[in-house]
Every structure is written in structure tokens, then in C-alpha cells.
Amino acid sequence: MIEDREIDWLINEVHEYYGYDFSGxxxxxFRRRVDRLMEVDGFKQFEPFLSRVRSExxxxxxxxxxxxxxxxxxxxxxxxxxxxREKILPDLGTKPFIRIWHAGCSTGxxxxxxxxxxxxxxxxxxxxxxxxDINPLVVESARKGxxxxxxxxxxxENYVASGGKDDxxxxxxxNYGYAKFNSRFSEKMVFSQxxxxxxxxxxxxxxxxxxxxxxxxxxxxQDHALSLxxxxxxxxxxxxxxxxxxxxxxxxxxKYQQLEKDKIWKKVK
Amino acid sequence: xxxxxxxxxxxxxxSAGSLEVLMGVLPKLRPNMDFPVIVVLHRxxxxxxxxxxxxxxxxxxxxxxxxDKTKLLNGYLYVVPADYHLLFEADGTLSxxxxxxxxxxxxxxxxxxxxxxxxxxxxxxxxxxxxxNSDGALGCVRVSENGGTVIVQDPDDAEMRYMPASAIxxxxxxxxxxxxxxxxxxxxx
Numbered sequence: 291m292i293e294d295r296e297i298d299w300l301i302n303e304v305h306e307y308y309g310y311d312f313s314g315x316x317x318x319x320f321r322r323r324v325d326r327l328m329e330v331d332g333f334k335q336f337e338p339f340l341s342r343v344r345s346e347x348x349x350x351x352x353x354x355x356x357x358x359x360x361x362x363x364x365x366x367x368x369x370x371x372x373x374x375r376e377k378i379l380p381d382l383g384t385k386p387f388i389r390i391w392h393a394g395c396s397t398g399x400x401x402x403x404x405x406x407x408x409x410x411x412x413x414x415x416x417x418x419x420x421x422x423d424i425n426p427l428v429v430e431s432a433r434k435g436x437x438x439x440x441x442x443x444x445x446x447e448n449y450v451a452s453g454g455k456d457d458x459x460x461x462x463x464x465n466y467g468y469a470k471f472n473s474r475f476s477e478k479m480v481f482s483q484x485x486x487x488x489x490x491x492x493x494x495x496x497x498x499x500x501x502x503x504x505x506x507x508x509x510x511x512q513d514h515a516l517s518l519x520x521x522x523x524x525x526x527x528x529x530x531x532x533x534x535x536x537x538x539x540x541x542x543x544x545k546y547q548q549l550e551k552d553k554i555w556k557k558v559k
Numbered sequence: 560x561x562x563x564x565x566x567x568x569x570x571x572x573x574s575a576g577s578l579e580v581l582m583g584v585l586p587k588l589r590p591n592m593d594f595p596v597i598v599v600l601h602r603x604x605x606x607x608x609x610x611x612x613x614x615x616x617x618x619x620x621x622x623x624x625x626x627d628k629t630k631l632l633n634g635y636l637y638v639v640p641a642d643y644h645l646l647f648e649a650d651g652t653l654s655x656x657x658x659x660x661x662x663x664x665x666x667x668x669x670x671x672x673x674x675x676x677x678x679x680x681x682x683x684x685x686x687x688x689x690x691x692n693s694d695g696a697l698g699c700v701r702v703s704e705n706g707g708t709v710i711v712q713d714p715d716d717a718e719m720r721y722m723p724a725s726a727i728x729x730x731x732x733x734x735x736x737x738x739x740x741x742x743x744x745x746x747x748x
Contacts, residue, residue, distance in 0.1 A: 291677060316654040318646035318674055323658075359658040502657045505627045512628075534626045534640055534655050
């Protein structure tokens, strides 16, 4: 197991060499990811690992990819999507134009889920979905809208549990083990790399989704990201977090009202 | 309730056949323990807070729901939520982690035991119960390597012997006892 001082060392070096600041990441999680990467890549000692990170930008890229978690699903937590479908979208639908930001979009499964719901609510034509992630590789992958076909059974079940009533398989074409989602969805999406640690607000949104991203940050960085979301939300806009995340005890809390028990907050001030 | 910094903790892990054991252990636990108890069970991803509610009915120890960065407090019982791994931060808070499953499981007992061992070293008492996969065995080794105590349910007493037996294959636990004796050990900590 990597030592605490080695983690500090790695964080400092990475910041100095590449400008990426991981100091606000949850220490326990960061440690686990680095341990795992070192094990997978056969590093028994820390110093050879650090030296490779420093000397090979390509390997540093790999490190970023492995440190950031890219586990996601379509319609993950169907109950959450049901609330979006039944309570949030009808409200957003009254606006002439809907801007949505998926912060930490990973490989894009949640963005396509949202686009499907927007289409079913007849709102997709006036919507624009911005999807960003720190990891350029997953952003590229998300842009394509191609997911493993073997996942579609689970996703279809999630879709139905979220209140979906149409034929889920009608939204993609299956080919060689992959499901490619219709391009009418991706036409409404804008993908780009964005780092919640160092990049600024870039637009104003009516709904921001950032689910299971803040859990990898410490309290200070969580607060920083929440302030960034606050700056990027229009008044009466919505912020949606993961099922175990909260804005409780953050500096933006007083401006927001939670929707009952759901992890969705409305900006009221 | 016992105040102050958390220096030691009990982590109980189990899978198939472990719920029955816990249902025997929980009613015997007293409030005001000077350490927290964390329970990590393999559970279906969609079962919400039903396990917390079930436990709360069975014990006088207050059950605290875990959210991200929840602070660990002595005298409380915590249940690791479905679909997340649990990690211990040095400042006494809990982090959740939605990364890849380990042993087809999220939460994984190995992940929770290992993280507890890194954060609390010799202050960890890890208890591994019945189950039908090998998750938890390596975690027990990590706890032991870092000076903590490992207690394993006697495989002959376990409904599913594979999980406790896998741990015994990898290390010599401090105690191997039947499920009905586990509560007494916790009370004496």
C-alpha cells in the first residue's frame, strides 16, 4: 500500500509537471485508485511509478483515466429519473429554451438517458445538453453514443422502471455487439473537456446534473464545485446530485430548496 | 452517547447466511459503546434503506444513515449503502465510492476492511460472517497486517462456509467462533 507521504509527493509532482491539482480529491479514494493502478501495471515500488508518471505524458494520461472513476449506467437509479420525468421536465418545458449541463458525464450514458426523456416529453427540439468530463478519452467516447449491447437489457429495465413507456430498443441500432444511439440525440449535445477543479463557469443552465462525482472530492473541493454550479445555474434552475450526495453544510445551501427527499435542489435565491 | 474521537471500530462483513447471525447479535448490543459499528453486507442494489430500518428495529444502538462525508461517531451503528464502496478518511469522515465492483460486489467487504485498516490500524476489529464468495478474506489479511483484530465465524457454524473458510485459508484469525458468541465479544471490547 502506498504511504501518505508518497501520495502527497505524487500530487505535488503531478501539479508541477502537468498542472492537474488532485489535492482536493478524497484521500482514501485517490489512494485506492493509485494502489490499483500500480498493481495493474506491475509497480511494486512507488518511485519507479512516480518517475514514469513524470517522464511520460502518455502514462500520465493513463493515470488520469484510471484515477477518475468511469462507472455509469443509463437511467441509473430509475426512481431519480422518474422524478426528473414527472416533476422537473414539465417545469423546464415552460421555458422557450432548455440548457442542461451534465458535469462529469463519463462515457455519456446519463446524457443519452436525458435526451430520450426530453424527446418523450416533446422537449428535445428546444433543448441543448452540455456534457463535460475531466477525462478527454471518455468525452470522445460519449460523443459517439455507442454502448455495449450486452448492457441494453439492464438499461431497458431501468428505463421502464423510470416510467418509460416506449420501446427502448427503438432508440438504437444494434451492430457487432454494440448499440449505437440515434444521431438525433447527439445532435442536441455539446461535448467538451472541463475540469471542475480548475475551469470556470462557461454558460447558464436550467438544470445541472453531477451525480456520483462529488463523492471523490473532499469537503473544500465539493464546496468549490457547488459554487461553480451555483454560478452556472439560472434562478429557479435545478441541481441534481447522486443519491448519497448533498449540499447540506455547503456555502450555497441557503439559496436552495430541496425537492422533498430527492437529491434535487431548486435555486430559489 | 460516547463523545470524542473515534480510535477503534468494529466492522462486520457478510453475505449469504449472515443476516440471521446479525439478527442474533444486534439485540444484544448496548447503546453507549465507545466505538462505532459498521456493517457491510452484499445486498441488491435497489433495496433502498430497508436494511437500515430492519436493523433499527432490532437494536438499541442508534442507526445512522451513511451519506458521503458522514462523520463517524462512537456509539452508532452504520450500514454501508447498496451500490457504493465505503472508504475511511483520516479525518474521521466516510467517503463513498461508486467504482467497479470487487468480487462482483459493491459494497465489497475487502474494500471496506482494507480502508478501515489503513485509517485505524490496530484500532480495527473486523468480523467476517457466513457467505458464499471469497470477498473479505484479503481484507482480513490487511486488518491483521496493520495490527487489527480479526474474528471469523466458524465455517462449521456458518450457513455458507465459503467466505469464512476463505479467510482462514489466508490467515490465522485471532478468534474463530460460532455466530452466537459474536455479540459477547463485541460487548467486551
